[in-house]
Amino acid sequence: MDGEATGAVEASAPDRVARHLRARITEGRFPPGGHLSEGALGQALGVSRNTLREALRLLCHEGLVVHELHRGFSVRELTVDDVVDLYRSRRLLEGAAARQCAEAPPAARLAVVDAARLGDDEAARDDWEGVQTAIMRFHQAVAGLAGSRRLDESMRQILAELRLAFHALADPDRVLPPFVDRNRVVADLVLAGAGARAERELVAYLDEAERAVLTAFGRRGGTRPVGPTVGADAAG
Amino acid sequence: MDGEATGAVEASAPDRVARHLRARITEGRFPPGGHLSEGALGQALGVSRNTLREALRLLCHEGLVVHELHRGFSVRELTVDDVVDLYRSRRLLEGAAARQCAEAPPAARLAVVDAARLGDDEAARDDWEGVQTAIMRFHQAVAGLAGSRRLDESMRQILAELRLAFHALADPDRVLPPFVDRNRVVADLVLAGAGARAERELVAYLDEAERAVLTAFGRRGGTRPVGPTVGADAAG
DNA sequence: TGCCCCGGATTGTTCAACAATCCGGGCAGC
DNA sequence: GCTGCCCGGATTGTTGAACAATCCGGGGCA
Incomplete structure (x- = not known):
């Protein structure tokens, strides 16, 4: 699907992070409904909170992640x-x-x-x-x-x-x-x-x-x- | 479509900015192909560059805006x-x-x-x-x-x-x-x-x-x- | 004329800070 | 003992500044 050489670089950090999280979510590692803490995740992935937020917002737009104001992001739980x-x-x-x-x-x-x-x-x-x-x-x-x-x-x-x-x-x-x-x-x-x-x-x-x-x-x-x-x- | 009271608040800043830019783009105020400078736009809208970037990235995902690494964002020009x-x-x-x-x-x-x-x-x-x-x-x-x-x-x-x-x-x-x-x-x-x-x-x-x-x-x-x-x- | 190099401008990303908001636990009162 | 309130820590939302990497335009050189 993404046919690039994908040497991990040659894509902005938020894109890379989003891809990583997308994979983890769809493979079931992050359970639906689970809260995605900015602090913990950012530290674990080695990116700043800002970058992480951009990535999460993307996933939000894709529907894999849900965002509630002042409550942060969590993995979508389908109804x-x-x-x-x-x-x-x-x-x-x-x-x-x-x-x-x-x-x-x-x-x-x-x-x-x-x-x-x-x-x-x-x-x-x-x-x-x-x-x-x-x-x-x-x-x-x-x-x-x-x-x-x-x-x-x-x-x-x-x-x-x-x-x-x-x-x-x-x-x-x-x-x-x-x-x-x-x-x-x-x-x-x-x-x-x-x-x-x-x-x-x-x-x-x-x-x-x-x-x-x-x-x-x-x-x-x-x-x-x-x-x-x-x-x-x-x-x- | 967005049936909220839309009192301008009660939505995160990136969302508001994205809505604003979306309106400007679809109404034709920002010409297709036009470059969207982060500095100028951020100052004009009164938001930080980070917030603006999140908004632009959203529009990017929607297809209204195009992003080239190290060259920034520009209004999409349809082929x-x-x-x-x-x-x-x-x-x-x-x-x-x-x-x-x-x-x-x-x-x-x-x-x-x-x-x-x-x-x-x-x-x-x-x-x-x-x-x-x-x-x-x-x-x-x-x-x-x-x-x-x-x-x-x-x-x-x-x-x-x-x-x-x-x-x-x-x-x-x-x-x-x-x-x-x-x-x-x-x-x-x-x-x-x-x-x-x-x-x-x-x-x-x-x-x-x-x-x-x-x-x-x-x-x-x-x-x-x-x-x-x-x-x-x-x-x- | 064509090419190279350089400096300013813009972008990509991080960091630290602060206000606003939420959450859990302790306390007073019944 | 239970209920409801309040408070303090933790998390989020947003900003501003900083720095490296990269791009762009222009001047100098062959």
């Missing part, structure tokens, strides 16, 4: 409404993109197929984290069928936010496989240029995924009252 | 590719939203009709700036049919960016009226719940609008080499 909203967005965005697949350039369609195949491979070797990533790649590729950088970006943000909910998901080996199979079906339809059918299949897929997340969510993470403050060991 | 990308996004987003209009709550549909009607009124009294705003409201309402806060936000961003191109548009009294009429047609279809036809009509509308912007763009603004630095009189 049920948020999940519903996110899946509504996905149905519209991915659905519409899939529908137009016949007009998409072949490279974009192949990207969809590749991602689906990758998911199969990872599932075959029981790498469930890899499967998660492949699924993300797949849906990003579906959105990519629309051929718009801005929609790609929107999709990226939606998936990043949604990842906050995925942490509540347990038993990946039981939950994920059906979705991988369905991805293959969608991918084949996309490759064939069957837009309408691809959309229908995809929307059904998303409905089911939404249901799965919502149930796992109600059981586990829905309204955790408060998370611990996250601080020191952030630099890892 | 032809940008315009194409923006309209591609709009066709997908608004089109898909319109298509589902039958499932949208009545209030959302009425908002579409109201906005279209408002555009008519403003046109009747030759208030072309008002017509512009009404058109924006109309398309925002169309996106609102999807019923997702996040998609609303995406739409808002797209329209804000696109406004950068509208400044190149001259002769509003000759260009705008046909679009106002078309809006009415779309609105009626939406109200009737005729999703498919509404989408077709809307996509045709957007195609034409894109063409209009692109021609006005090639004539006037496409590749202005450089804009003047904008500084002092920003507080107005």
Whole structure:
């Protein structure tokens, strides 16, 4: 996704910090609802409070972090409404993109197929984290069928936010496989240029995924009252 | 949209500054390509350079402002590719939203009709700036049919960016009226719940609008080499 | 004319400070 | 013993100054 050489420099400090924190949050190291102390984090990352604030504000704008005046920043905790909203967005965005697949350039369609195949491979070797990533790649590729950088970006943000909910998901080996199979079906339809059918299949897929997340969510993470403050060991 | 009492306080300084600059940029006071000097702006707005930077970074993330390392911030200058990308996004987003209009709550549909009607009124009294705003409201309402806060936000961003191109548009009294009429047609279809036809009509509308912007763009603004630095009189 | 170098100006980042605000704990009163 | 108030420490919001790094324009040199 960010195709630069990424030698860690050649990007402003706030950008680097934001990237770092984004990774930590989406990988679940910083628990949703957890408070992000400026003092502790700044010291742990070796940047000034000002720089850290800029980074946090960015993440805030992306929806991964929440800011309350005079109370500081904390990792966003998705509500049920948020999940519903996110899946509504996905149905519209991915659905519409899939529908137009016949007009998409072949490279974009192949990207969809590749991602689906990758998911199969990872599932075959029981790498469930890899499967998660492949699924993300797949849906990003579906959105990519629309051929718009801005929609790609929107999709990226939606998936990043949604990842906050995925942490509540347990038993990946039981939950994920059906979705991988369905991805293959969608991918084949996309490759064939069957837009309408691809959309229908995809929307059904998303409905089911939404249901799965919502149930796992109600059981586990829905309204955790408060998370611990996250601080020191952030630099890892 | 931001329904607060907006007493100017009760929002952090960077947010206020960002709002201010956003308004200035979208209203065309800061010309696209113009350099945004931190020193001058900060002094003019009466905030520290740090605060100003946070605000600019926000606008950067929204796409209204561009940042080059060690060269600072400048108002974004849209390229032809940008315009194409923006309209591609709009066709997908608004089109898909319109298509589902039958499932949208009545209030959302009425908002579409109201906005279209408002555009008519403003046109009747030759208030072309008002017509512009009404058109924006109309398309925002169309996106609102999807019923997702996040998609609303995406739409808002797209329209804000696109406004950068509208400044190149001259002769509003000759260009705008046909679009106002078309809006009415779309609105009626939406109200009737005729999703498919509404989408077709809307996509045709957007195609034409894109063409209009692109021609006005090639004539006037496409590749202005450089804009003047904008500084002092920003507080107005 | 074309190239190089230099000095001023701007940017990137940090640090220290201060007011405003929030939070938890102790105290008085019932 | 419980409830409500108050206070002090801690955190946040914002500022101003400082310094290195980088860019830009202009003068000198070949």
